[in-house]
Amino acid sequence: MTAELMIGTDLAAEMVTNAAARAAKLRESTGIQPCLATVLVGDDPASATYVRMKQNRSKKAGIGSRSVVLPASTTTDELVAELTNLSNDPEVHGILLQHPVPSHIDERAAFEAINPAKDVDGVTMHAFAAMAFGEPGFRSCTPGGIMRLLEAYDVPIRGAHAVVIGRSPILGKPAGMLLLASDATVTYTHSRTTNLPEIVRTADIVVAAVGKANFVRGDWLKPGAVVVDAGYNEGNVGDVHFEEASEVARLITPVPGGVGPMTIALLLEQTVDAAEAQSETAVHPVAGLA
Numbered sequence: 001m002t003a004e005l006m007i008g009t010d011l012a013a014e015m016v017t018n019a020a021a022r023a024a025k026l027r028e029s030t031g032i033q034p035c036l037a038t039v040l041v042g043d044d045p046a047s048a049t050y051v052r053m054k055q056n057r058s059k060k061a062g063i064g065s066r067s068v069v070l071p072a073s074t075t076t077d078e079l080v081a082e083l084t085n086l087s088n089d090p091e092v093h094g095i096l097l098q099h100p101v102p103s104h105i106d107e108r109a110a111f112e113a114i115n116p117a118k119d120v121d122g123v124t125m126h127a128f129a130a131m132a133f134g135e136p137g138f139r140s141c142t143p144g145g146i147m148r149l150l151e152a153y154d155v156p157i158r159g160a161h162a163v164v165i166g167r168s169p170i171l172g173k174p175a176g177m178l179l180l181a182s183d184a185t186v187t188y189t190h191s192r193t194t195n196l197p198e199i200v201r202t203a204d205i206v207v208a209a210v211g212k213a214n215f216v217r218g219d220w221l222k223p224g225a226v227v228v229d230a231g232y233n234e235g236n237v238g239d240v241h242f243e244e245a246s247e248v249a250r251l252i253t254p255v256p257g258g259v260g261p262m263t264i265a266l267l268l269e270q271t272v273d274a275a276e277a278q279s280e281t282a283v284h285p286v287a288g289l290a
């Protein structure tokens, strides 16, 4: 093991503490309780675990949560109707639709039913465009968390060659856009990419977002590369073969304890951001009487 670890746990805890303090302040000054609604379609046990994890962490930070669980047979129209209701509900400040949804559902249509002001998971086209143009706005939580981690470890991004493996709407694609907005030279790779190991070997920064345990091998890496393992597979195993990679890389995220906690921390931070912004536009219950 020669690589230094990029640990997310402590940084994430700090972010959650700050978010909790801001949530408490908002409650005291306005009576508004930040609330995150999670929507889960189907009964995939792993997805149910993530949703539970997000709710537990929210509770600890003084953020309320609302849980909507829909059957796997839910139609696109039904899901859109549910997300529209939550978008119009003044007591809900943030909405997270767990990806992936069952394949018969039009996931893009569902994401677009989320009011951009409540898109604390950064999945709408509005959020994506802000990431692509380098404008402020809600970040996709995992990519945004990755950028915070790279910043905390002073990883040079400008001019670096970043290779992103995976192009999902919640992870690979926005991760590449945030890196591009920070002046990296970005290469996207995916299941149709040929010669993946050769491309990865040219990377200064590798972001693995594939969903296949131990997929990226040590001999795919340029010595001294920075390796971000966003994978979270069965048995808490990442997408990077950690033992091999940590002999070659300069910096590497562990799984668990790397990207995962940063994702949830950013989700909570953005939920408080959303609640604060909505409190400014809502009719204040007390001020409304005056």
Ligand SMILES: NC(=O)C1=CN([C@@H]2O[C@H](COP(=O)(O)OP(=O)(O)OC[C@H]3O[C@@H](n4cnc5c(N)ncnc54)[C@H](OP(=O)(O)O)[C@@H]3O)[C@@H](O)[C@H]2O)C=CC1
Pocket: 099, 100, 142, 165, 166, 167, 168, 169, 170, 171, 172, 189, 190, 191, 192, 193, 196, 209, 210, 211, 212, 230, 231, 232, 233, 239, 259, 260, 263, 264
């Ligand atoms: N730590 C965290 O906070 C989070 C972790 N995750 C984890 O990250 C991983 C990826 O998640 P997610 O993006 O949602 O997954 P998806 O299944 O939505 O996307 C996987 C991506 O990997 C690509 N891919 C699949 N096989 C290969 C291959 N052989 N070579 C190159 N690319 C390939 C796919 O390509 P194509 O587009 O061509 O099909 C696709 O773009 C999972 O392990 C997930 O659990 C996800 C979200 C948050």
Ligand SMILES: Nc1nc(=O)c2c([nH]1)NC[C@@H]1CN(c3ccc(C(=O)N[C@@H](CCC(=O)O)C(=O)O)cc3)C=[N+]21
Pocket: 047, 050, 053, 096, 097, 098, 099, 100, 121, 123, 141, 142, 170, 232, 236, 255, 256, 257, 258, 259, 260, 261, 262, 263, 264
């Ligand atoms: N719309 C959407 N947004 C997501 O952000 C999203 C999603 N869909 N679908 C599923 C994936 C998965 N995901 C994880 C979040 C945190 C950890 C995490 O905190 N992991 C801890 C371990 C926690 C434990 O196992 O106790 C760690 O890596 O240290 C893992 C996985 C978010 N996802």
